[in-house]
Amino acid sequence: MRIIVCIKEVTHVYAPVGIDRQTNLIDPEGVVHVINPYDECAVEEAIRLKESVGGENKITLVTICPPRAESILRDCLAMGADEAIRIWDDAFQDLDSWTTSFVLAKTIRGVDYDLILCGKQAIDTNAGQVGIYLAKLLNLPLVSAVIEVEHYFPQKKVVTVQKIIEKGNREVVECPLPALFTVEKGLDEPRYPTLPAFLKALKKEILELDANKLNIDPKKIQLNSLVRMIKLSPPKPKPTFTIDSSLPASERLKLLMSGGIAKKNSTKILEGKVRDVVTQAVQLLIRQLGKESKQHSF
Amino acid sequence: MMISSTTALIILLMSSVVIFAASVWRRFRLLRLGKRDNRCDRITERLRSLFLTVLGQRCVLKSLSPQDLSAISHCIMFWGFIVFVISYIILFGRALGIGLLSSLSKSTTFSVFSAFLDILGLLIIGAILWAAFRRYIIRPERLEPSLDAAVILIFIFVLMMTFYIQEGAQIAMTETGWRFSHPIGSAVGSLLIKINLKGDLLLKIATTFWWIHTLVIFGFLIYIPYSKHLHLIASPFNVFFKSLGPRGVLNSIDLESVDIEKGENFGVAHLSEFTWKQLLDLYACAECGRCRENCPATIAGKSLNPQELIKDLKVHLLKSGDDLLCKREGTNLNINSSLIENIVTEDEVWACTNCYSCQEQCPVDIEHVQKIVDLRRNLVLTEGRFPKEVRRTFKNLRTYGDPLGMGRALRSDWAQGLEVKELSEDSKVDILFWVGCSGAFSDMNRKTIVSLTKLFKKAGVNFGVLGKDEKCCGDPARRIGNEYLFQKLAQENIECMKRYGVKKIVTACPHGFNILKHEYPHFGGEFEVFHYTEYILDLIEESRLRITQSINERVTYHDPCYLGRCNGMYEPPRKIVNAIPGINLIEMNRSKEKSFCCGAGGGRFWMQEEMGKKGLNELRIEEAVKTKAEIVITSCPFCLTMLDDGIKLKELEESIKVLDLIELVEHAV
Numbered sequence: 001m002r003i004i005v006c007i008k009e010v011t012h013v014y015a016p017v018g019i020d021r022q023t024n025l026i027d028p029e030g031v032v033h034v035i036n037p038y039d040e041c042a043v044e045e046a047i048r049l050k051e052s053v054g055g056e057n058k059i060t061l062v063t064i065c066p067p068r069a070e071s072i073l074r075d076c077l078a079m080g081a082d083e084a085i086r087i088w089d090d091a092f093q094d095l096d097s098w099t100t101s102f103v104l105a106k107t108i109r110g111v112d113y114d115l116i117l118c119g120k121q122a123i124d125t126n127a128g129q130v131g132i133y134l135a136k137l138l139n140l141p142l143v144s145a146v147i148e149v150e151h152y153f154p155q156k157k158v159v160t161v162q163k164i165i166e167k168g169n170r171e172v173v174e175c176p177l178p179a180l181f182t183v184e185k186g187l188d189e190p191r192y193p194t195l196p197a198f199l200k201a202l203k204k205e206i207l208e209l210d211a212n213k214l215n216i217d218p219k220k221i222q223l224n225s226l227v228r229m230i231k232l233s234p235p236k237p238k239p240t241f242t243i244d245s246s247l248p249a250s251e252r253l254k255l256l257m258s259g260g261i262a263k264k265n266s267t268k269i270l271e272g273k274v275r276d277v278v279t280q281a282v283q284l285l286i287r288q289l290g291k292e293s294k295q296h297s298f
Numbered sequence: 299m300m301i302s303s304t305t306a307l308i309i310l311l312m313s314s315v316v317i318f319a320a321s322v323w324r325r326f327r328l329l330r331l332g333k334r335d336n337r338c339d340r341i342t343e344r345l346r347s348l349f350l351t352v353l354g355q356r357c358v359l360k361s362l363s364p365q366d367l368s369a370i371s372h373c374i375m376f377w378g379f380i381v382f383v384i385s386y387i388i389l390f391g392r393a394l395g396i397g398l399l400s401s402l403s404k405s406t407t408f409s410v411f412s413a414f415l416d417i418l419g420l421l422i423i424g425a426i427l428w429a430a431f432r433r434y435i436i437r438p439e440r441l442e443p444s445l446d447a448a449v450i451l452i453f454i455f456v457l458m459m460t461f462y463i464q465e466g467a468q469i470a471m472t473e474t475g476w477r478f479s480h481p482i483g484s485a486v487g488s489l490l491i492k493i494n495l496k497g498d499l500l501l502k503i504a505t506t507f508w509w510i511h512t513l514v515i516f517g518f519l520i521y522i523p524y525s526k527h528l529h530l531i532a533s534p535f536n537v538f539f540k541s542l543g544p545r546g547v548l549n550s551i552d553l554e555s556v557d558i559e560k561g562e563n564f565g566v567a568h569l570s571e572f573t574w575k576q577l578l579d580l581y582a583c584a585e586c587g588r589c590r591e592n593c594p595a596t597i598a599g600k601s602l603n604p605q606e607l608i609k610d611l612k613v614h615l616l617k618s619g620d621d622l623l624c625k626r627e628g629t630n631l632n633i634n635s636s637l638i639e640n641i642v643t644e645d646e647v648w649a650c651t652n653c654y655s656c657q658e659q660c661p662v663d664i665e666h667v668q669k670i671v672d673l674r675r676n677l678v679l680t681e682g683r684f685p686k687e688v689r690r691t692f693k694n695l696r697t698y699g700d701p702l703g704m705g706r707a708l709r710s711d712w713a714q715g716l717e718v719k720e721l722s723e724d725s726k727v728d729i730l731f732w733v734g735c736s737g738a739f740s741d742m743n744r745k746t747i748v749s750l751t752k753l754f755k756k757a758g759v760n761f762g763v764l765g766k767d768e769k770c771c772g773d774p775a776r777r778i779g780n781e782y783l784f785q786k787l788a789q790e791n792i793e794c795m796k797r798y799g800v801k802k803i804v805t806a807c808p809h810g811f812n813i814l815k816h817e818y819p820h821f822g823g824e825f826e827v828f829h830y831t832e833y834i835l836d837l838i839e840e841s842r843l844r845i846t847q848s849i850n851e852r853v854t855y856h857d858p859c860y861l862g863r864c865n866g867m868y869e870p871p872r873k874i875v876n877a878i879p880g881i882n883l884i885e886m887n888r889s890k891e892k893s894f895c896c897g898a899g900g901g902r903f904w905m906q907e908e909m910g911k912k913g914l915n916e917l918r919i920e921e922a923v924k925t926k927a928e929i930v931i932t933s934c935p936f937c938l939t940m941l942d943d944g945i946k947l948k949e950l951e952e953s954i955k956v957l958d959l960i961e962l963v964e965h966a967v
Binding site: 195 | 679693
């Protein structure tokens with residue numbers, strides 16, 4: 001089975017990126033480039049499929065990114081992908097979902113494939129459109145939010161996949177190949193490459209393509225964009241109440257499962273009229289504060 | 299007397315020596331399965347330690363305590379063994395009619411010697427009886443009432459009894475019935491006369507018991523290599539060839555030299571990937587149980603049992619060694635001899651906290667931790683198998699340079715408003731203060747480094763930090779087995795520090811201290827490294843810091859493994875504590891060399907507790923509570939966090955709290 005996985009490098013992650021405290025802009029030093037986690041899951045799914053399906057298999061990675069993305073491509077090669085294509089041209093700086101899928105489609109048309117996997121969405125733009133547009137451009141059936149490719153029937157050229165629907169329910173869908181699936185994060189985390197695989201991946205050649213090679217007019221591509229960003233507004237900070245993060249994870253789990261995160265400090269439900277409840281609450285707070293200030297001094 | 303049986307004796311002697319030599323030779327050949335490791339440097343130092351540890355019996359005497367007196371009986375048996383071996387050489391020489399030895403056996407010096415031998419025998423019988431009583435009746439935790447031990451005890455007991463009876467019968471046959479050279483033998487002789495044994499019968503007794511005695515010696519000789527008493531032969535070598543460097547240092551893999559195309563492994567997956575010295579360790583084990591008795595993982599009921607680990611590997615080596623030898627010669631390549639799954643479980647490997655308690659207690663200098671890390675290295679680097687939660691730690695280390703995944707941008711946030719010099723602004727400082735990831739990111743540990751910063755300023759120390767340029771020292775990666783990640787981090791840090799011309803470093807964390815001081819030099823990072831306890835103690839002793847306030851508290855001190863056991867720094871922190879007036883320092887049951895790991899070491903901090911098992915931190919807090927101390931002091935950010943967790947788990951927030959030593963000092967200054 002020949003699988004293509006489209007991956008994207010993102011500059012935003014769960015860790016707070018550095019904010020320059022003077023300018024309130026992102027500190028370029030604090031930026032990290034990582035693979036979009038959904039795409040990483042897609043790579044993982046592709047590798048699992050390759051491992052479970054016998055015969056000739058090949059996983060090809062495709063990304064649109066400047067040379068620095070080589071490192072994430074090599075990580076994915078180390079995980080178990082076979083070859084990688086990196087597409088870049090200065091004209092590809094600010095592609096929207098539509099133009100991105102246009103470039104991807106141009107590239108993929110030149111490659112043999114049975115299946116294309118994309119991450120469900122990228123965590124930087126949260127658009128989740130590239131996979132869908134790509135399926136349209138290549139005229140392929142599309143299944144979204146796939147978490148597992150269950151079976152592959154080579155004679156019929158059909159696969160069954162599990163996809164997530166609401167409330168954690170799963171749907172099993174049958175789909176003829178070639179097809180395009182967008183991948184949702186599964187239960188298992190993507191694998192950590194072994195060192196031998198990593199060292200081997202460092203030596204692999206990455207195919208590089210640009211607008212010229214793809215027969216794309218760099219001047220026109222930007223004009224094809226359907227949407228563009230006009231404003232960016234940061235979220236308002238919202239206080240959240242969480243379990244004491246210094247507890248070990250197992251304890252945090254226990255607390256969660258025991259039904260209340262406040263149990264540690266003996267939960268008390270105040271009842272009665274609003275006025276009484278407020279008075280009680282204030283008294284409680286005063287007591288608590290007194291206790292805490294005592295704890296902090298010697 | 300035995301002239302007629304000389305031939306029989308020679309045949310027996312020769313055959314038992316041949317059998318013994320053959321089995322020792324086989325074991326020696328198996329050692330050569332291991333990889334090269336040069337252990338022949340610093341010969342005088344090695345001889346000295348051999349002399350003290352083996353002949354001086356420091357091996358067991360170091361663990362002598364009122365609760366554990368076994369060292370005394372071991373000494374009696376060991377020295378007795380040596381003396382008896384000498385006498386056997388002389389006696390067999392006489393029996394075989396070797397000129398020099400038989401003339402020696404007639405000298406006066408020899409009669410004094412044999413009188414000594416006679417009395418020593420009695421001591422040995424005493425030691426044997428007591429050892430048997432201890433092992434089979436009292437049954438201390440660490441000893442197993444095994445058949446192996448019983449065989450040896452019976453052997454020695456029979457040896458001593460037949461020695462006396464044979465001697466007594468011979469003396470009874472003489473006219474006087476008393477010999478100066480055999481006080482106990484004479485006593486047995488007179489006893490034999492009293493029960494009316496005469497002439498022929500006495501001769502028969504003497505002959506029979508002489509033969510029993512001799513046969514037991516030969517049996518003993520043959521049995522040794524097959525039993526835990528192989529340690530008689532192997533442990534002196536093991537002590538001689540032990541690692542002489544500081545304890546908490548792991549060896550490095552030369553990542554470039556591993557040929558992956560040839561299918562070579564990183565770390566250890568098969569016995570033959572251990573070094574010969576690591577294999578010798580297996581032979582040296584006497585199954586004394588000291589490691590097991592002191593292993594925090596074993597005590598907490600985790601899968602790891604260091605003694606079993608060594609024993610399992612030894613059994614495996616002896617069982618499959620021949621196959622492995624064949625395999626090396628290329629004849630039999632289909633053996634599945636992977637250690638993980640077959641011999642050692644993954645849980646066992648991951649349960650270790652690298653606290654070095656086993657090695658500290660081991661009388662014969664077995665090096666458990668390196669083996670465990672070697673197994674981990676294979677799992678991580680070659681197999682990509684490790685506890686799931688560690689994946690995130692690795693990714694964080696790689697992407698952000700810290701295990702928490704906070705990112706370099708936030709690394710110097712702790713210093714806001716403190717006016718701490720960063721080396722990127724001004725690299726002319728006397729001291730580089732190595733903050734460490736936990737210090738920089740964890741709220742609890744930030745207090746420690748803020749206190750330390752204030753103290754440095756108070757003492758007028760010209761210091762600076764690397765700020766955003768600092769990266770994880772690599773300790774979690776290395777101890778978990780990700781040598782590649784560690785080496786990358788180490789190289790980046792070393793490069794950075796060299797760029798600023800760093801010479802002296804003070805660290806806030808014992809893990810960073812250990813790794814910077816002992817492991818960075820291997821990668822070209824030669825710096826003078828101190829842990830803050832040493833440095834602050836100096837400042838106090840030089841009166842650059844004056845302790846003015848008294849603190850009236852009952853405290854106890856928890857020794858971090860990488861400060862105490864690995865670097866021998868038991869005293870500096872205690873001196874600091876005792877320099878504060880009013881403070882009452884009470885030691886926990888297990889302290890200093892026997893300190894009980896908090897559970898964070900060896901990368902365990904980044905792993906989940908085994909399902910349903912008690913955390914080491916809980917056990918440690920239980921111990922701390924017993925001292926009735928109100929504050930547990932420690933000097934390691936990981937210990938601090940773990941112990942604080944322990945207090946929370948046990949819901950003891952009201953009665954006990956944990957503080958870093960430096961916070962205490964800040965309060966007292």
